Amino acid sequence: MSRILTEVLAANAAYAKSFGAKANLQIQPARRFAVLTCMDARIDPAKLAGLAEGDAHVIRNAGGRASDDAIRSLVISHKLLGTLEWFVIHHTDCGMGMFTDDTMRALLAGSLEAAAFGRDGWRNTGKGPGSTEGDFIDWLTFKDAAEAVLTDIRRIRSHPLVPAGIPIYGYVYDVRSGRLEEVRGAKALGGVARRSGRAATKGGRSSAGRAAAAKRSAPAATEKTGAAKRAAASGKKAGAAKKAKPAAASAKKSGAKPRGKAA
Numbered sequence: 001m002s003r004i005l006t007e008v009l010a011a012n013a014a015y016a017k018s019f020g021a022k023a024n025l026q027i028q029p030a031r032r033f034a035v036l037t038c039m040d041a042r043i044d045p046a047k048l049a050g051l052a053e054g055d056a057h058v059i060r061n062a063g064g065r066a067s068d069d070a071i072r073s074l075v076i077s078h079k080l081l082g083t084l085e086w087f088v089i090h091h092t093d094c095g096m097g098m099f100t101d102d103t104m105r106a107l108l109a110g111s112l113e114a115a116a117f118g119r120d121g122w123r124n125t126g127k128g129p130g131s132t133e134g135d136f137i138d139w140l141t142f143k144d145a146a147e148a149v150l151t152d153i154r155r156i157r158s159h160p161l162v163p164a165g166i167p168i169y170g171y172v173y174d175v176r177s178g179r180l181e182e183v184r185g186a187k188a189l190g191g192v193a194r195r196s197g198r199a200a201t202k203g204g205r206s207s208a209g210r211a212a213a214a215k216r217s218a219p220a221a222t223e224k225t226g227a228a229k230r231a232a233a234s235g236k237k238a239g240a241a242k243k244a245k246p247a248a249a250s251a252k253k254s255g256a257k258p259r260g261k262a263a
């Protein structure tokens with residue numbers, strides 16, 4: 001067995017030992033939101049946004065791009081699993097800014113083995129053959145993270161399968177500070193579209209959605225899961241249950257700026 005495999009299985013055995021009340025979590029994310037972000041190893045969405053198991057959907061790919069597949073997940077996240085607010089979070093120093101489609105295609109055409117990045121950019125160090133299949137993939141690279149957030153929000157917002165009432169927030173995560181910085185213009189772009197049904201949607205979200213989240217978190221609190229303990233400490237979910245006003249608390253916890261006027 002590889003060392004990594006041994007380590008992962010050992011870590012999982014320890015995790016499962018204290019799994020406790022997490023066995024009773026519902027399939028629907030209790031806090032009813034989804035995050036689309038990059039697969040970068042320095043990003044831990046649970047930590048940076050204060051998530052516990054069962055809280056939210058996290059959809060990840062290289063760059064955190066709004067690819068067809070990311071949109072597929074977001075649509076399922078809302079349509080079947082009830083999320084009502086979405087975040088697009090890219091980050092500083094993203095690897096997607098270190099190459100272009102042409103670079104990737106040329107590298108793959110030469111060799112499938114891992115390339116190396118040096119002073120002159122990327123170069124193959126392994127042996128061939130490669131494959132030209134890379135020519136048929138849009139690698140969704142970008143140069144500017146903030147700009148890419150806006151591009152992705154624009155695409156999600158205008159997608160025919162995405163309801164107008166879902167606010168889409170846009171942030172860049174700073175891998176040097178751990179902070180989320182709101183992308184200028186994201187709020188306007190990702191805000192709920194002005195349609196006649198908007199008020200009704202908002203009402204439904206704030207009452208039914210929050211009540212469901214509060215209800216779901218209540219049994220967990222009595223069973224003292226790690227999540228419940230953290231929630232009790234922060235007053236996050238307790239606040240949600242009592243006051244039905246979790247937005248400010250959860251936004252504060254995550255370090256994210258509060259959403260524009262309760263969405």
Ligand SMILES: [Zn+2]
Pocket residue numbers: 038039040062063064091093094095096
């Ligand atoms: Zn990245």
